[in-house]
Amino acid sequence: MENTVLSLATGSISKLSSFTLLLLFLFSSSTFTSTEAYDALDPTGNITIKWDVISWTPDGYVAVVTMYNFQQYRHIQAPGWTLGWTWAKKEVIWSMMGGQTTEQGDCSKYKGNIPHCCKKDPTVVDLLPGTPYNQQIANCCKGGVLNSWVQDPANSASSFQVSVGAAGTTNKTVRVPRNFTLKAPGPGYTCGPAKIVKPTKYVSPDKRRITQAMMTWNVTCTYSQFLAQKTPTCCVSLSSFYNDTIVNCPTCACGCQNNITDPGSCVRETSPYLASAVSGPSKSSNTPLLQCTSHMCPVRVHWHVKLNYKEYWRVKITITNFNYRMNYTQWNLVVQHPNFDNLTQLFSFNYKSLTPYAGLNDTAMLWGVKFYNDLLSEAGPLGNVQSELLFRKDASTFTFEKGWAFPRRIYFNGDNCVMPSPGAYPWLPNTGVRPVISLLQPVMTVLASIIFSWAYM
Numbered sequence: 001m002e003n004t005v006l007s008l009a010t011g012s013i014s015k016l017s018s019f020t021l022l023l024l025f026l027f028s029s030s031t032f033t034s035t036e037a038y039d040a041l042d043p044t045g046n047i048t049i050k051w052d053v054i055s056w057t058p059d060g061y062v063a064v065v066t067m068y069n070f071q072q073y074r075h076i077q078a079p080g081w082t083l084g085w086t087w088a089k090k091e092v093i094w095s096m097m098g099g100q101t102t103e104q105g106d107c108s109k110y111k112g113n114i115p116h117c118c119k120k121d122p123t124v125v126d127l128l129p130g131t132p133y134n135q136q137i138a139n140c141c142k143g144g145v146l147n148s149w150v151q152d153p154a155n156s157a158s159s160f161q162v163s164v165g166a167a168g169t170t171n172k173t174v175r176v177p178r179n180f181t182l183k184a185p186g187p188g189y190t191c192g193p194a195k196i197v198k199p200t201k202y203v204s205p206d207k208r209r210i211t212q213a214m215m216t217w218n219v220t221c222t223y224s225q226f227l228a229q230k231t232p233t234c235c236v237s238l239s240s241f242y243n244d245t246i247v248n249c250p251t252c253a254c255g256c257q258n259n260i261t262d263p264g265s266c267v268r269e270t271s272p273y274l275a276s277a278v279s280g281p282s283k284s285s286n287t288p289l290l291q292c293t294s295h296m297c298p299v300r301v302h303w304h305v306k307l308n309y310k311e312y313w314r315v316k317i318t319i320t321n322f323n324y325r326m327n328y329t330q331w332n333l334v335v336q337h338p339n340f341d342n343l344t345q346l347f348s349f350n351y352k353s354l355t356p357y358a359g360l361n362d363t364a365m366l367w368g369v370k371f372y373n374d375l376l377s378e379a380g381p382l383g384n385v386q387s388e389l390l391f392r393k394d395a396s397t398f399t400f401e402k403g404w405a406f407p408r409r410i411y412f413n414g415d416n417c418v419m420p421s422p423g424a425y426p427w428l429p430n431t432g433v434r435p436v437i438s439l440l441q442p443v444m445t446v447l448a449s450i451i452f453s454w455a456y457m
Helices: 002-011 018-028 274-278 338-342 433-455
Strands: 047-057 060-069 082-086 092-097 099-101 123-126 157-165 178-183 189-191 195-197 201-203 210-212 215-223 234-240 243-247 299-308 312-321 332-336 343-347 349-354 363-368 384-392 409-412
Touching: 047 178, 092 099, 099 157, 123 157, 178 189, 178 215, 234 409, 299 409, 312 332, 338 343, 338 384, 343 349
Parallel strands: 234 299
Antiparallel strands: 047 060, 047 215, 060 157, 082 123, 082 178, 092 157, 099 123, 189 215, 195 215, 201 210, 234 243, 299 312, 312 384, 332 363, 332 409, 343 384, 349 363
């Protein structure tokens, strides 16, 4: 294996970047173990938590905690993020702005001023929009929603302020918290240990003075789809103008219907009990209620090769929501296809090229237009969004044969969608006989004329 990789790297050294060669080396090593948290399309994506101690108090410090979403296309939507940690000593939280802990804990030993939270392992959530201004700080109060870096960089950070007591009052006596956890709102993120870094510097509004934090530490959290949910959350179906075959999502792509042990797992679109099921007691618990399908996925992405012009070809993308209890706000798609370097026009979606590797422009990020189709509504007549893409043909690479016109990979909201089997893709009709006839026809005409002339000599 190592020899094969070495020969490949040697023969193509002019075409491969140093980062690509490094990946080849890692995958050739028998000791390399994948944690499934690495995303090839967003290799540096993470959520970084920065903890800045901005001032000292008689028994501790005041800090501003900020979460930066450096992921290009993965975001945290409602009901929002939940951040937790374990104190290193016997710290308490006297007060907070821009956030709050979910539990106060046992503060019975305090007689006068009661702390905001006395738990050894506090859990913090964001405040909701509409919070009074005297309880806000910058980048707070969004209900825990954290948008992706590419889609909405202005809203890709979230902050809160915390006043910590019984914590020490110098850089040498303060201890960093341990065991950071980030939920979004469920599992999926794994956070590393806090690392003390250079203090953050702040520039005054007039840009004439620079101040800095007393102490700063960072925590990095990475996402794994396998930790987030047991089954996939989306699938892909395919169709084309040149073939009557519609390739549906693979059966049981996101699970199977189980009417015996879990009779309420899905409901049919024509069921007379649909309205009562949607508004039932589980409506507010974020428990999904799916429309009964063969694939049982909350979201389906359909790619249809629509038209073929002389110099262009056209694709229609439709995203359908099968969850009766979920609206997808700020949704996005990431699509990998070799013709994205020749994308000419896009209708009713936003577009940005993603180039995780230099010189390779085959990945695009698509998302809705604000106030038009940036909301994918719950299952029903309005539970879909769609757009069309126009590509220019490149004579050196373009073909409709063997499934080339279909995407290699599709992500919805950062999760990899289940693709159909390549053998099931709609192929071009079998036209193998027609070229043979067209080639033989001139020869047969010449022979017929010769025979005809001989007959009358």
